[in-house]
Amino acid sequence: MTDSIQSTGNAAVAEAASASGSDAELLAQTATAVGAAGKVLRERFGDVVPYRTREELMRALAANDNAALDVLRPRLERLRPEAGWVEEELAGGALPAGEWWVVDPAEGNVNHLHGLPEWGVTATLVRDNEPVLTVVHLPLTGETYTALAGGGAYLDGRPLHVSETADLGLSLVATSQARPDEDEAITQRIGSSITAMLVDALVVRTSVPASLHLLNVAAGRIDAFWQFAGARADLLPGALLVAEAGGRISDAEGLPWTPASESLLAAAPGVHTAAVATLSR
Template sequence: MGGPTTSAPTTSAPAPAELLEIGLRVAAEAAELITVERRSAVSVADTKTSATDVVTRVDRASEELIRSRLLEARPDDGFLGEEGGNDTGTSGVRWVVDPIDGTVNFLYGLPRYAVSVAAEVDGEAVAGVVWDVPSGVRFYATLGGGAFRDGEPIGVREPTPLAHRLVITGFSYRPEVRTIQAQAIARLLPIVRDIRRIGSAALDICHVAEGSADAYVEEGLNPWDHAAAGLVAREAGARTLLTTGAGGGMTLMVCAPEHGFDEFLATVTELGFLAGPTS
């Protein structure tokens, strides 16, 4: 008689709510670290794409903290962080982290910066947290579970004509790209209600999600800029598109309520924000 047969253990993807709970916990700890460090003098530790694209010691400390806490909770997960962390992992889960989104605001003491933590399963964001550090406001969502601000459901604004829409944008740190972006913004400004430039892509996108802005468009985003906030926006009733920007072949994001997305996309395409036709 043959012996008992065995099979390799099977693992299933963790529930999005479980990943969200971890994300909220580590984002809270990072926000506390950033708040404490902001009471001391903050200076530039390094630059990245240009002399104006800065990194502070606190960016690095925040990412190190988040990475270590995630590793403690889920040691087999992957990790992608703005300040250089990049682990493949073996679980099918990857954390995408911006330790301080809005570093220039943080450096100058302007109260518009956030911690962004997203969990992806097989490449799709399933849980995301954007923690507005100065205010303590938390935006978060799970795939199929809706979007929330401090426990209250949020949703996009009601339909409104293009001329009455408030649009948020941002600018690249590369001077040659900024020139092209500024020209496109100058063409958009006369045909919308107004333009805002806040300085944190994650918070910008969450403002569309909560209905405090009508649309967002910006070139130069990386996965850590939009992974968490994009999920929040989609769960709140927005549509997002990642495509190629006209300025330098970098990723451009368009985000707007589902009901007004097509018109807004057509407008920014016509005005020269995009490199070419979208797919």
């Protein structure tokens, strides 16, 4: 994430917020909309959903997405009628100028289908390629994580702060697979990075989705998270949460991160440099 995101509340964002009303009020309304979509997914959650082919899997994933979107999309569009809507969850790169909703209606959808608890609903408003606000709701626990550019990160209204750990050797770190059928070069890089972290860190966690790991970095439960490749909907919510909770956001080589970057590293400040060194080997 670029320095402008890490030091959010820049003049352009502030001016846009003043012209379009209170982003804090919009954040609260967005949280209500995301919570309503989460209720739909919670009602659909239970037994493992069987599938025998890739086509059956894709239909099951789409059914979850569509059920949540039927509730979420009209509510968000009423809140911001002029904002664009990112149709493709796995898309990355820069967006056109203006406001855009970047949404994952079933983040961790494959976990939901397998009866696993690691899933949620996310919505992020992006203004001129800077995330302005984000909401991540976990329906099974009822937890709602929110962040407002320049306004901090919160869990159900309680401020979030990243870990104070300063030793990678004492750190709990995590990574995630961006998508199935990843490019072979990326899968090789993922594997080598896990091996390197197994040597340098205390414990390494590997699971999907990325957003839940990033929530844990923002909350100080995990000291660092990295991922190679990824999509806006996967990474923007957690990246804003971590930045607003006092963490450092970069790519795996320590360079400024954007949704077009080939990797992301979100870490407590005390272990960021060491994590970059490990991932750059």
